[in-house]
Amino acid sequence: xxxxxxxxxxxxxxxxxxxxxxxxxxxxxxxxxxxxxxxxxxxxxxxxxxxxxxxxxxxxxxxxxxxxxxxxxxxxxxxxxxxxxxxxxxxxxxxxxxxxxxxxxxxxxxxxxxxxxx
Amino acid sequence: xxxxxxxxxxxxxxxxxxxxxxxxxxxxxxxxxxxxxxxxxxxxxxxxxxxxxxxxxxxxxxxxxxxxxxxxxxxxxxxxxxxxxxxxxxxxxxxxxxxxxxxxxxxxxxxxxxxx
Numbered sequence: 724x725x726x727x728x729x730x731x732x733x734x735x736x737x738x739x740x741x742x743x744x745x746x747x748x749x750x751x752x753x754x755x756x757x758x759x760x761x762x763x764x765x766x767x768x769x770x771x772x773x774x775x776x777x778x779x780x781x782x783x784x785x786x787x788x789x790x791x792x793x794x795x796x797x798x799x800x801x802x803x804x805x806x807x808x809x810x811x812x813x814x815x816x817x818x819x820x821x822x823x824x825x826x827x828x829x830x831x832x833x834x835x836x837x838x839x840x841x
Numbered sequence: 842x843x844x845x846x847x848x849x850x851x852x853x854x855x856x857x858x859x860x861x862x863x864x865x866x867x868x869x870x871x872x873x874x875x876x877x878x879x880x881x882x883x884x885x886x887x888x889x890x891x892x893x894x895x896x897x898x899x900x901x902x903x904x905x906x907x908x909x910x911x912x913x914x915x916x917x918x919x920x921x922x923x924x925x926x927x928x929x930x931x932x933x934x935x936x937x938x939x940x941x942x943x944x945x946x947x948x949x950x951x952x953x954x955x956x957x
Contacts, residue, residue, distance in 0.1 A: 727884075755943060766931065766947045767885075816884050820943055830943065832877075832884040 725751045725821050729833035736807055737841055744802045744836045746773075746817035752797035753819035757830070758790075761814040773800040773817075807840045814838075843868040843934045847948035854922055854955055862917040862951045864932035874915040875933040875945070876906055885931065891915060902926070927955045 726749040736742050746756055754775045759767040771781045771792055779792035789811075791803040800819075804811050816835040848863040866872065873892050877885040889900025896908040906917045915932060932948040 729884075757943060757945075764950075764952075766949045767945075768947075769944055772943070814882075818885075818945075829887070830945070832886070834884040835882070837882065 725749075725819075725829070725831045727817065727819050727831045727833040729815075729817060729836050731836060732834060733837045733839075735839045735841065738808050739806055741803055741805045742807055742838060744804070744815055744817075744838070746800045746802070746819070746833050748798045748819045748831075751819075751821050753800075753821070754797060756794065756800040756817055756819045758792065758800075758802050759816045759818065761816060761835075763814075767816060770802075773802075775800075804838065807838070809840045812838055812840045843870075843872060843936055843946045845932050845934055845946055845948035847932055847951050849951050850949065851952045851954065854953065856924055856955055856957050857921045859918065859920050860922050860926075860953060862930050862932075862953070864915045864917065864948060866913050866915065866932075866934045868913075868934060868936060871937045872934045873937065874906075874908060875935070876900065876904070876915070876917050877931045877933060877947075878902075879929045879931065879950075881928075888917070888930075922953070922955050924955050924957065926953060928953060 728747045730745045756773040758770045761767045770785045771779045773779045773792045773794040775794040781787045794800045818830045818832045820830045846865045854860045875890045876888040891908045899905045904919050929950045931950050933945045
């Protein structure tokens with residue numbers, strides 16, 4: 724199947740700093756990518772939809788100024804957690820569908836990024 | 842909007858025994874249904890999916906699931922588990938409408954612990 728990578732896999736930062744997480748589709752183009760957040764022993768919650776060439780759309784309750792998303796190319800989306808605080812510590816996972824058409828298409832998930840804010 | 846309920850948070854099972862993970866959903870529109878597996882500190886891997894057609898779907902690693910529209914269920918089964926099946930399993934749904942495009946709604950997950 725298609726491959727989605729994330730970098731870094733793990734990051735530890737101090738409170739108040741910003742952290743950038745990259746999501747790449749390695750062997751296909753993705754005009755859309757999705758960012759999820761997973762708290763320990765909990766389910767994945769969709770944070771936002773990243774759209775190449777346009778602004779991201781955020782789910783209700785997600786602060787767009789805190790979680791900045793940039794879909795720089797057809798294979799790269801970045802999530803920047805600005806002024807991170809300990810409550811932002813979580814597992815962040817991205818996914819990308821393999822087709823740009825608005826019909827059923829397979830989604831592939833990245834391996835996730837573990838963010839720990841001290 | 843859709844919602845997913847996984848009825849068991851944890852399922853202990855002995856090696857080579859069968860396992861069933863329960864999933865119920867609610868939706869005002871027709872949905873696609875999925876089961877994903879997550880190993881520790883990893884992303885999600887698709888086990889199987891129901892799009893249409895036969896209600897019994899077979900996936901990877903010997904898993905299968907049955908879609909029951911009247912009961913709005915999509916239970917996952919495996920007749921004989923291995924130690925390597927120890928993982929978190931997520932049921933997910935996605936509406937077929939354009940405003941639901943790509944957006945997966947996940948259940949809370951079921952932790953399967955396989956012991957010798």
